[in-house]
Amino acid sequence: MNALFTLTKKKKKKDNTNQNQIEVLTSHILKGLLKDRATRACWIELLEKPDNITSDTIFDKRVEDSFKDWLMKEEQKKSSFPSKVVELLNVSHILDRNRGKRSRELQLDNDVWTSSDVEDIDKHADPKLQLWEKVFSYMKNIPQKTKLDTKNMEKTSEELCRNFEYCLRCRLWFQHKSLMRPDLRSLLTHMCTSLAQDSMLFSIKLCKFLTHHLEHICDLVSPSTELEQPIASIRDVIHEYEQFSKSIGKFNQTQASGYLNSQDLSTSLNTLAEESRTWEYQSFVQVKQHYVQDLQVLTELDSIMDITLRLQQSVAFGDIWSECNAKCKDLELPKTPFAVFKQVFKDSKSMWDNYAE
Structure with missing residues (x-):
């Protein structure tokens, strides 16, 4: 590598008119060094101690620019920003100067971290070193533990x-x-x-x-x-x-499909149907305790609602249901939850079975 840069320096002294050629050659050399992790070790050496190679300020700037381009370039997961930072942990002054707003990408919950990154950190990390301490401060965004209560x-x-x-x-x-x-x-x-x-x-x-x-x-x-x-x-x-969610889901779907009327629903069932749209922040245990009797009724009707919802796509079944529902209006049925629904289902299912035969 020293020979290449010596050649570049000699060419510049010999003929300043070849500046463009020198810049092209420099660019090719830097690109070659960036190809894989092994050759980047030489490139990192340039970043750390450029004076050991050349005192050319233009060359120094080229190296610095190549570093910025490589570090900030959006690449595939295998060359993510965190992976690059792990590779550069031994050049703290460069890393800190160019980190910028991308430090958020070093946070633990960034999905670009790879198993290789984690293994490298486990192998080489020393939290006592100032550099590692700084990198860990960027990485560690673990939420604080707080006391959990039911007041809010x-x-x-x-x-x-x-x-x-x-x-x-x-x-x-x-x-x-x-x-x-x-x-x-x-x-x-x-x-x-x-x-x-x-x-x-x-x-x-x-x-x-x-x-x-x-x-x-x-x-x-x-x-x-x-x-x-x-x-x-x-x-x-x-x-x-x-189990609770399935029962509530079937109940809401049965109601939305028009199989339940006002006579079928008690006051508490109407309240349950209404609250189920907005209760996501209520305690599940409290909700279950409050509606324990209604949930028991829904559990008993589980198979009936299943069959009704399964047959609802049939136009013929829909016509049969409408006919049986109209007849039930003239019947004196018990004023209990789902009394009409159960009677209409019984009559409709009987007619449907005969129709299917």
């Missing part, structure tokens, strides 16, 4: 969902032994144990979130005997929520 369910629910999502984005750091993993595990443990200790913290929104993400969260802590019981408790609540 909206705030608590949003915080839990947001922090669980954060942990999922940091899955690489959970999977590899790293200096960051203990703090990440501490945050996740805090949330899981808090939920296990107080089921009132489960809002409807949080239950929806965990329905889709609980298994991925479990993968973050597996194997972990410490969280085995808290996770089991969370699973139990989410299982109850899934």
